[in-house]
Amino acid sequence: MATILVTGAAGFIGSHTTDQLLAAGHKVVGVDNFRTGKAANLAEALRSGAFQFVEADVAAAGVLDAVVEEARPEAIIHLAALVSVQESIADPALNFSLNVLATQLVGEAARRHGVKRVVFASSAAVYGDATTLPLREDAEKRPISPYGAAKLASEALLLGHAASYGFTARCHRYFNVFGPRQDPASPYSGVISIFDRRFREGAAVTIFGDGQQTRDFISVHDVARANVRAATRAGLASGVVNICTGRATSLLDVARVFAAHYPQAGAPRHEPARAGDIVHSLGEATRAAAEMDFRADVPVADGLAELIRRGA
Numbered sequence: 001m002a003t004i005l006v007t008g009a010a011g012f013i014g015s016h017t018t019d020q021l022l023a024a025g026h027k028v029v030g031v032d033n034f035r036t037g038k039a040a041n042l043a044e045a046l047r048s049g050a051f052q053f054v055e056a057d058v059a060a061a062g063v064l065d066a067v068v069e070e071a072r073p074e075a076i077i078h079l080a081a082l083v084s085v086q087e088s089i090a091d092p093a094l095n096f097s098l099n100v101l102a103t104q105l106v107g108e109a110a111r112r113h114g115v116k117r118v119v120f121a122s123s124a125a126v127y128g129d130a131t132t133l134p135l136r137e138d139a140e141k142r143p144i145s146p147y148g149a150a151k152l153a154s155e156a157l158l159l160g161h162a163a164s165y166g167f168t169a170r171c172h173r174y175f176n177v178f179g180p181r182q183d184p185a186s187p188y189s190g191v192i193s194i195f196d197r198r199f200r201e202g203a204a205v206t207i208f209g210d211g212q213q214t215r216d217f218i219s220v221h222d223v224a225r226a227n228v229r230a231a232t233r234a235g236l237a238s239g240v241v242n243i244c245t246g247r248a249t250s251l252l253d254v255a256r257v258f259a260a261h262y263p264q265a266g267a268p269r270h271e272p273a274r275a276g277d278i279v280h281s282l283g284e285a286t287r288a289a290a291e292m293d294f295r296a297d298v299p300v301a302d303g304l305a306e307l308i309r310r311g312a
């Protein structure tokens with residue numbers, strides 16, 4: 001069993017990744033500064049003797065290096081980031097520090113301390129407004145935000161470090177991740193977490209546009225499983241893969257599932273489509289299947305049912 005360091009461990013995806021690593025018998029060192037993560041997300045992990053938590057800022061010089069030196073992990077799963085596209089537009093310098101510089105520090109720490117593998121949380125945002133669907137990994141990259149640009153730059157940085165210093169970099173372009181522990185507080189959070197909270201409150205949801213826009217929604221359980229596999233599976237070479245289902249779901253479809261469970265909530269309100277919103281997003285899932293035998297297996301309906309059960 002391996003020791004894995006997870007940055008952003010107190011976050012939505014990080015805490016599920018940590019839980020799955022522990023369940024598989026690995027030791028986990030979780031690092032987070034609670035910028036957007038919550039200690040409550042780690043309640044299960046903190047009950048495990050195989051989990052160690054370090055409260056630290058991975059973008060601060062020398063900090064991650066010291067943690068890696070002490071922990072000596074076989075792999076780093078780097079999830080800590082500024083996660084809001086809108087915040088990256090409002091504060092591009094902070095985006096650079098948290099989403100590019102921090103990745104550079106991960107690459108350097110991997111080099112200095114002989115870490116064999118780095119798994120990186122990239123995003124479908126690297127494709128920007130590319131319109132040929134489904135999006136394949138080799139599609140043209142046209143980021144339309146500092147966030148998307150930083151994710152693309154981070155992929156390149158890690159792949160370059162990996163090739164130079166003899167570790168393996170696995171870059172995961174997540175599509176629209178949903179599931180328990182996603183924070184609905186931000187207006188820019190995943191639409192499913194916002195719908196979940198509004199329906200539980202008995203309130204009507206707002207749909208921008210006609211609701212026919214589609215997304216490739218993937219359960220956080222599948223995403224965490226992909227992270228664990230990329231960090232621990234023998235024989236993987238460096239590479240970039242979409243982490244998606246390859247299936248499109250419309251916002252109206254999602255709203256209908258919630259509405260069936262919460263008949264007291266009002267009908268969705270429609271407002272004009274927001275400028276810049278992408279109408280359709282869909283990933284091509286075959287490369288992850290070929291390279292690491294990963295296929296998302298939680299149907300969106302089951303993932304929504306899990307959220308609804310939890311809120312009942």
Ligand SMILES: NC(=O)c1ccc[n+]([C@@H]2O[C@H](COP(=O)([O-])OP(=O)(O)OC[C@H]3O[C@@H](n4cnc5c(N)ncnc54)[C@H](O)[C@@H]3O)[C@@H](O)[C@H]2O)c1
Pocket residue numbers: 007008009010011012013014031032033034035036037038056057058059060078079080081082083098102121122123124173174175176177178190
């Ligand atoms: N949720 C999605 O749909 C989605 C899609 C594509 C990519 N991603 C990426 O996945 C990763 C995880 O996102 P998430 O949805 O779990 O968001 P999240 O906000 O729940 O998790 C991010 C975590 O990183 C921590 N963090 C931020 N800056 C830090 C720093 N400097 N030092 C230490 N910890 C720091 C936060 O406190 C938080 O716990 C991010 O890199 C994000 O960009 C998420």
